[in-house]
Amino acid sequence: MSHVILIRHGQANTAARDERNYDRLSDLGWQQARWLGAHLRGTGERFARSYTGTLTRHVETNKGIDPDCVAETVRDPRLNELEYFTMAQLFAEQHGQTVPEDREGFIDHLPQLFGAWKDGMLKGAPESFDNFENRVGEALHEISAGDGRAIVVTSGGLIGMAMRVTMRLDMAAFSHACLAIKNTSLHAWQPLSTGLALTQFNATPHLETPDRQFAQTHL
Numbered sequence: 406m407s408h409v410i411l412i413r414h415g416q417a418n419t420a421a422r423d424e425r426n427y428d429r430l431s432d433l434g435w436q437q438a439r440w441l442g443a444h445l446r447g448t449g450e451r452f453a454r455s456y457t458g459t460l461t462r463h464v465e466t467n468k469g470i471d472p473d474c475v476a477e478t479v480r481d482p483r484l485n486e487l488e489y490f491t492m493a494q495l496f497a498e499q500h501g502q503t504v505p506e507d508r509e510g511f512i513d514h515l516p517q518l519f520g521a522w523k524d525g526m527l528k529g530a531p532e533s534f535d536n537f538e539n540r541v542g543e544a545l546h547e548i549s550a551g552d553g554r555a556i557v558v559t560s561g562g563l564i565g566m567a568m569r570v571t572m573r574l575d576m577a578a579f580s581h582a583c584l585a586i587k588n589t590s591l592h593a594w595q596p597l598s599t600g601l602a603l604t605q606f607n608a609t610p611h612l613e614t615p616d617r618q619f620a621q622t623h624l
Contacts (some may be wrong), residue, residue, distance in 0.1 A: 407453070408554045409545065409601070412441070413561050414466040416622045422504060423490050424469055424492045430465045437589040437612070437620055438469025444611035453553020457559065458484035466589065467558040474556065482545040486560030488531045492518060495527050508624055509586075516580040523576060542570040549596055561586040565595075571601045588622045 406428050414432030421427035430438070455474040459464040459482045463622045467478055496518050507515045523534040545567050548555050565583035568574055571594065574582065586592075586607055593605035612621050 407549055407551055407596060409549050409557060409594045410555070410605075411454075411557045411559055411564050411567060411594075412466070412470070412591075413436075413514055413564055413588055413590050414460075414558060415469065415619050416460070416624070419461045419624050421490075422427070423494075424488055427490060428461045430462055430469070433620060433622065434462070434588060435465070435469050437622075438466045440611040440617065440620070441589045441591075442470035442472065445470065449547045451475075451554070452556045454555040455479070455557075456481055456484060456548060456557040458482065458486065458557065458563075460485055462558070463558050463560070470556075470558070472556050475509055475553075481544060483540045484557060484559045484563060487537055487562045489518075489562065491531055492522060492527055496521060496596040499528060501562075512584060515584060516577060519575060519580050519609060538566060538570060541566040544602070545570065549594065564592050565586055567592070568606075572603060584623070586623070 412431070414586060415437040416431045417434060418429055418431060449465050450473065452472055452474040454476050455467070455472055455478040457467045457478055457480055459480045463484070464480070471486055478604060496502050500521060502514065503519060505511050509583070525533070541563055548557065564586055565579055568582050569579045587609055588607065589611070591605060591608040594601040595604045609621055612618065
């Protein structure tokens with residue numbers, strides 16, 4: 406088994422309220438990715454394998470990072486984000502819970518939406534909660550079984566689910582983890598004989614200097 410680093414994509418189109426329009430990096434998102442790439446190269450970080458989801462924001466973030474990797478990047482749809490905006494619209498139509506306009510609103514909204522989704526109370530959801538959980542666990546364990554360190558560019562919901570399946574998080578903790586995850590943050594798992602152990606969460610070393618702290622974004 407091999408070390409795996411998951412990276413959330415850079416800031417996307419924060420003004421969007423649907424999947425298609427959200428799925429592209431903002432100018433700041435591109436800059437976050439370039440800063441992260443420079444940090445990784447500056448610390449001598451090299452990877453044997455590189456993966457992304459198939460979403461535009463994943464591919465663009467990986468391009469901005471340009472990781473030092475000996476293999477071509479693999480695009481795997483199992484690493485794609487849950488369709489939050491689609492489900493939020495269904496949640497509004499079926500349960501009267503409007504889509505929030507700011508991060509504070511998401512603090513209440515996300516756990517409620519996730520609970521309804523898990524309990525099968527979102528009719529017409531793009532996929533079931535169980536399917537999302539299973540595909541994330543399958544992809545993570547398949548990548549960790551490969552040879553050499555792996556870098557994976559994906560999304561916050563998927564990283565939160567990776568934490569759930571490896572740390573057995575309950576729904577409240579899973580929701581809180583998803584809310585905390587910053588753009589271009591790093592999350593690392595180390596293989597042990599008993600499974601994968603989380604060794605790093607939400608790190609943004611490339612955004613720690615005073616002149617870059619403004620770029621520590623969640624949305």
